[in-house]
Amino acid sequence: MAIEVRVPTILRSYTGGAKIVEGAGDTLAELIDDLDAKFNGLKGRLITPEGGLHRFVNIYVNDEDVRFLGALDAKVKDGDSITVLPAVAGGALGFAAAAALLGGL
Amino acid sequence: MARYESLLDACGGTPLVGLPRLSPVVPEGAPPVRLWAKLEDRNPTGSIKDRAALFMVREAEESGHLRPGDTILEPTSGNTGIALAMVAKLRGYRLVCVMPENVSTERTQMLRMYGAEIIFSPAAGGSNQAVATAKQIAAEHPDWKMLFQYGNTANARAHYETTGPELLHDLPTITHFVAGLGTTGTLMGTGRFLREKVDGIQIVAAEPRYGELVYGLRNIDEGYVPELYDASVLTRRFSVGTRDAVLRTRQLVEVEGLFAGFSSGAILHAALAVAHEAVKAGKRADVAFVICDGGWKYLSTGAYGGTLNDAEEALEGQLWA
Numbered sequence: 393m394a395i396e397v398r399v400p401t402i403l404r405s406y407t408g409g410a411k412i413v414e415g416a417g418d419t420l421a422e423l424i425d426d427l428d429a430k431f432n433g434l435k436g437r438l439i440t441p442e443g444g445l446h447r448f449v450n451i452y453v454n455d456e457d458v459r460f461l462g463a464l465d466a467k468v469k470d471g472d473s474i475t476v477l478p479a480v481a482g483g484a485l486g487f488a489a490a491a492a493l494l495g496g497l
Numbered sequence: 498m499a500r501y502e503s504l505l506d507a508c509g510g511t512p513l514v515g516l517p518r519l520s521p522v523v524p525e526g527a528p529p530v531r532l533w534a535k536l537e538d539r540n541p542t543g544s545i546k547d548r549a550a551l552f553m554v555r556e557a558e559e560s561g562h563l564r565p566g567d568t569i570l571e572p573t574s575g576n577t578g579i580a581l582a583m584v585a586k587l588r589g590y591r592l593v594c595v596m597p598e599n600v601s602t603e604r605t606q607m608l609r610m611y612g613a614e615i616i617f618s619p620a621a622g623g624s625n626q627a628v629a630t631a632k633q634i635a636a637e638h639p640d641w642k643m644l645f646q647y648g649n650t651a652n653a654r655a656h657y658e659t660t661g662p663e664l665l666h667d668l669p670t671i672t673h674f675v676a677g678l679g680t681t682g683t684l685m686g687t688g689r690f691l692r693e694k695v696d697g698i699q700i701v702a703a704e705p706r707y708g709e710l711v712y713g714l715r716n717i718d719e720g721y722v723p724e725l726y727d728a729s730v731l732t733r734r735f736s737v738g739t740r741d742a743v744l745r746t747r748q749l750v751e752v753e754g755l756f757a758g759f760s761s762g763a764i765l766h767a768a769l770a771v772a773h774e775a776v777k778a779g780k781r782a783d784v785a786f787v788i789c790d791g792g793w794k795y796l797s798t799g800a801y802g803g804t805l806n807d808a809e810e811a812l813e814g815q816l817w818a
Contacts, residue, residue, distance in 0.1 A: 400709075401709060447722065448721070452735075455736050455738075456735055459734070460728075460731065460732065460734055475706070479722055
């Protein structure tokens with residue numbers, strides 16, 4: 393058994409087009425290192441140079457946001473399902489980005 | 498109170514109803530774990546957004562940002578637009594809504610009925626095209642006023658001053674508050690109020706996880722987090738997929754007779770998760786969650802009937818919350 397990771401469309405160029413990949417580790421950080429060894433460059437899209445989760449990336453362990461579970465220190469285990477998604481405003485998506493720009497005008 | 502001077506005065510004060518059939522069964526002798534639904538579909542235009550719309554317009558009037566006869570421009574995927582259209586009509590403003598074209602037809606019909614004008618942003622073009630559309634409109638109409646619900650503190654304040662106090666009044670034993678995460682106004686406002694008043698309260702967010710078509714090729718560097726969002730108000734945050742949201746929406750009506758939209762189903766899914774954890778831990782819990790709107794506007798999706806697979810397919814590519 394391994395940890396299943398769902399990859400958003402935009403990051404599938406790193407996984408050879410795979411939608412679901414498998415990895416291992418005891419924490420999210422270890423899991424991401426493990427994935428980066430197989431899919432070079434993936435880590436750089438999820439984690440900032442300062443070592444934190446990218447502001448516009450949301451990662452969920454079994455549907456729960458890792459930022460409330462210890463972020464990169466969040467515990468993961470075999471059988472867990474991890475989902476990576478771009479951060480968007482619920483209900484409005486790209487639209488909110490438009491609103492943000494408009495609001496700043 | 499059951500008599501009001503006008504429809505605007507009838508905003509809020511919604512019922513909180515127990516859901517004894519959906520609440521988890523606890524072992525004999527264990528403390529009760531109860532689910533409570535705040536029926537926000539009972540607001541004047543049928544959604545929780547009436548609260549924010551009213552507060553945002555009132556504040557803009559008081560600050561002088563809005564003057565009689567002004568045009569309000571608001572990017573919205575539906576309920577906020579409908580709420581604003583009603584408030585704008587009664588307060589004497591023109592409303593132009595910019596929205597993605599993949600929202601349900603009932604929503605656009607309602608907006609037009611309330612007198613709003615709609616400019617569609619292509620769904621397929623993704624965020625870049627939406628940005629371009631909005632920028633263009635703003636450039637062409639510099640006199641149009643934006644209320645900008647994602648960054649407008651009056652949006653969160655509406656819930657700090659009304660939703661939160663109503664919940665505490667009706668359910669002083671509240672242990673969890675669960676709501677949807679969109680503009681984040683409901684959770685930020687209600688959450689802050691309840692954190693100040695109730696020791697150990699858990700503020701739980703449920704955000705919709707749409708089908709892949711919706712996220713498309715969205716670039717991670719162009720993400721967006723609403724200005725109102727403050728993660729420290731939340732205890733936990735769940736992502737709820739289309740299938741779970743539909744399943745729970747159907748359970749609401751089948752088990753408790755409560756006909757709601759899919760975002761409410763997503764919220765119930767998170768509410769049940771924390772309720773079952775409480776049962777496991779042998780702890781008492783009064784979990785209050787939000788029914789955002791009724792199901793009427795989503796009937797045309799066809800997702801209330803057929804198998805869950807059919808429903809998931811019907812909602813693929815749609816903004817169901």
